[in-house]
Amino acid sequence: MQYYSKIWLCGLFFIGSLFAQDKASTHKVAKGETIAQIAQKYKVSPYDIYQLNPDAQAGISQNTLLLIPKAGAKVQSKTVTSPTVVSKKVTHEVAPKETLFGIQKKYNVTEATLFKANPFLENDGLQIGQKLVIPNGVVTKATTTTAPKTVTPVFHLVQPQETKFSIAKKYNITIEELEKKNPEVVANLPVGFNLLIKGNRAKEVKEIEDVADKKELTSKSTSSDVQNYTVKPKETLYSLTKTSGLSQEELIVLNPELKNGVQEGMLIKLPAAVKLMTQPEAKKGITQLSKQNAADRKKLVLLLPFNIAKIANDTVNSTTERLKKDKFLNMTLDFYSGALIAVDSAKQLGIDVDVQVFDSQETKMSSQVSSIIKSNDVENAQVVIGPFYQNNVEKTAELLSGTDVAVISPLSKETGKAFPNLYQSIVSADVIKNAVFDFMKSKEGNIIAVVDKKKESARNYFNQFQKEVKIAPLTPTGGVNAEALKGLLQKDKMNYVIIETGSTMMIKATIATLLSVMKTYKVQLVTLETNPTLDTDEISFDNLVKLKLMYPSATRENETDEARIFEQKYRKENKVYPSSFATRGFDLTFDTLMRMAQDKTFQETIESAATEQVENRFEYYKKENGGYTNKGVYILYYDSDMTIKQAN
Structure with a gap:
């Protein structure tokens, strides 16, 4: 350790020799100090500190010696040798409620540029009082150069119900290519995002598009071509975009006063051609739960596997490194972050529930469930969500089986022992498969069904549980017998053809046969589970659309106001799009809180109401051997407009 300290100190003296004595000083890092705090203390920017201490970008620890420039002194880590380029930068002090997005918009810089100039943002995040370096571009002297040949970029505005799969197919590129050009959509695909398909995402292109859009909107919205709209109670700028079909930017161009916020009773202008949309009615079988006058304050307990003790005792990996490596911890934190948004949303609705969170400290074989229940009065709760592992959640249900406490298994797909107070929230594979047959x-x-010879289990399933399914004969070599398949079709019915094979040749042969009879028969291609072969370049996406490929799913793509509000709120709190686990955490927790707010027991709401949240549907039913399980499944299909829709 002393050896490394000496090397670090020698490095400081070497760098220090480049500056006059009155232009720099040293600082010994105290426990818990960050570069941002140190920069604020000496009234310099973190960028200046990193220029003198480049190794500090990898992190600093207690007793590290840093070279600190004097306030106002010019810091230059190396001589600028180019006589034709002069860099310019601006310093910005972060104010309360400011966001990275807002700063980017204010100075017209990209997120990548901002992070490159301020490396500490990667670890510290955005904090009030930070001094950010804002690269303001470059000033070049007049020189004669040949402009490089540019490729006109191609963009695609993401529409509701579109997927990366359908967009990639549309432009004949792979999903990997799409994500490489648009790293922002690796985790999720937000509606309204301007996807780059070809070329480079030049800032100038976006500016030209914005100016053109504003001119077009303004020209279309003269005084004789507008309608007035009175803002209703609880409406927001976001909800106005859904009502009008315009973007937030378009609304502000027409109504500059909206920059200062939306107020009830405000009179705003909208293009006369805009048709105001109303909220869709609740779907059949789905209950929209609202707050009821529940008699007593209720208690919800979350048992989540943070495993804090294990992290604290990890002497090999830092917390940052562990977060990068530990997928289970990331899943837990994502689920928890979604649950927190649900709790906050419930509070805004006036739902009075006491929420307690405990670290279940669980592995697949052990947990601290017993001690938590004994020490924290959990038996007086109405509902417990967790733990994650099935054997641990079953142990929790067993320990609380003599009470009225409902125990919800949040993520496990397994099923084991049945308890009357155990609620399995993940839809099982068998239930998903049965739903499409229903x-x-x-x-x-x-x-x-067209069944590959290798899919003997699928053949046995049809023969045992779905006896009405007609299995198409194959050729002697195991291929698709086109004429035999055509002979099973009926003219007076919809012919659902299930494909049970991973063979590209069999899938293409089945598709070709069905396409050839579409003028005579009504046919639809069906898959019972995810089939990776359908997502390859060998299979024409256009043909899957023509055959309206249908499949069951436990989740859906949701573009309602409620879903957008959740995504917007999550991004504001966490600076990223919600993952599937974060959305799951929100959906399950919010559904639970809404059920707890009724004038009924939790079990009574389970037996009387099915609900839909952002991605998940919760429709529990009582199992024959005890307990409850969720059967909330969506039947989805590829529609002719290349979007995924829910079959009715």
């Missing part, structure tokens, strides 16, 4: 039978369809 749908096809409800439509009185003719169900046919």
Whole structure:
């Protein structure tokens, strides 16, 4: 340790020799100090500190010696040798409620540029009082150069129900290429995002588009071509975009006063051609739970596997490194972050629930459930969400089985022992598969299956549980017998053809056969589970759309106001788009809190109401051997407009 300290100190003296004595001083890092705090203390920018201490970008620790420039002194780590380029930068002090996005917009810089100039943002995040270096571009002297040949960029504005898969197919590129050009959509695909398909995302292109859009909107909205709209109670700028179909920027161009906020009774202008949209009615079978006058304050307990003790005792990995490596911890934190948004949303609705969170300290084989229940009066709660592992959640249900406490398994797909107070919230694979058969039978369809010889388990499933399915004969070599398949079709019914193979040749042959008979028969291609072969370049996406590929799913893509509000709120709190686990945490927790707010017991709401949240549907039913399980499944299909829709 002393050896490394000496090397670090020698490095400081070497760098220090480049400056006059009155232009720099040293600082010994105290426990817990950050570069941002040190910069604020000496009234310099973190950028200046990093220029003199480049190794500090990898992190600093207690007793590290840093070279600190004197306030106002010019810091230059190396001589500028180019006589034709002069860099310019501006310093910005972060004010309360400011966001990275707002700063980027204010100075017209990209997030990558901002992070490059202020490396501490990667670890410290944005904090009030920080001094950010804002690179303001470069000033170049007049020189004669040949302009490089530019490629006109191609953009795609993401529409509701679109997926990366459908967009990639549309432009004949792979999903990997799409994500490489648009790293912002690796985790999620936000509606309204301007995807780069070809070329480079030049700032100038975006500016030209914005100016053109504003001119077009202004020209279309003359005094004789507008309508007035009175803002209703609780409406926001976001909800106005949904009502009008305009973007926030378009609304502000027409109504500059909206920059200062939306107020009830405000009179705003909208283009006369705009048709105001109303909220859709609740779907059949779905109950919109609202706050009721529940008699007593209720208690919700979250048992989540943070495993804090394990992290604290990890002498090999730092917390940052562990977060990068530990997928289970990331899943837990994402779920928890979504649950926190749900708790806050419930509070805004006036739902009075006492929420307690405990570290279940669990692995697949052990947990601290027993001691938590004994020491924290958990038996007086109404609902417990968690733990994550099935054997641990079953142990929790067993320990609380003599009470009225409902125990919800949040993420486990496994099923084991049944307890009357155990609620399985994840839809099982069998339930998902059965749901699509229930749908096809409800439509009185003719169900046919093309089954690969290698899929003997699928063949046995049909013969044992779905005996009405007609299995298409194969050729002697195991290929698709086109004529035999056509012979099973019926003219007076919808012919649902299930594809059970991973073979590209069999899938292409089945598709070709169905396309050839579409003028005579009603046909629809069906898959019972995710089939990776369908997501390859070998299979034409256009053909899947023509055959309206149908499949069951436990989650959906949701573009309602409620879903957008959740995403917007999550991004504001966490600076990233919500992952599937974060959305799951929100959906399950919010559904639970809404049920707890009724004038009924939790069990009574389970037996009487199915609900839908952002991505998940909760429709529990009582199992024969005890307990409850969720059967909330969506039947989805590829529609002709290249979007995924829910089958009715």
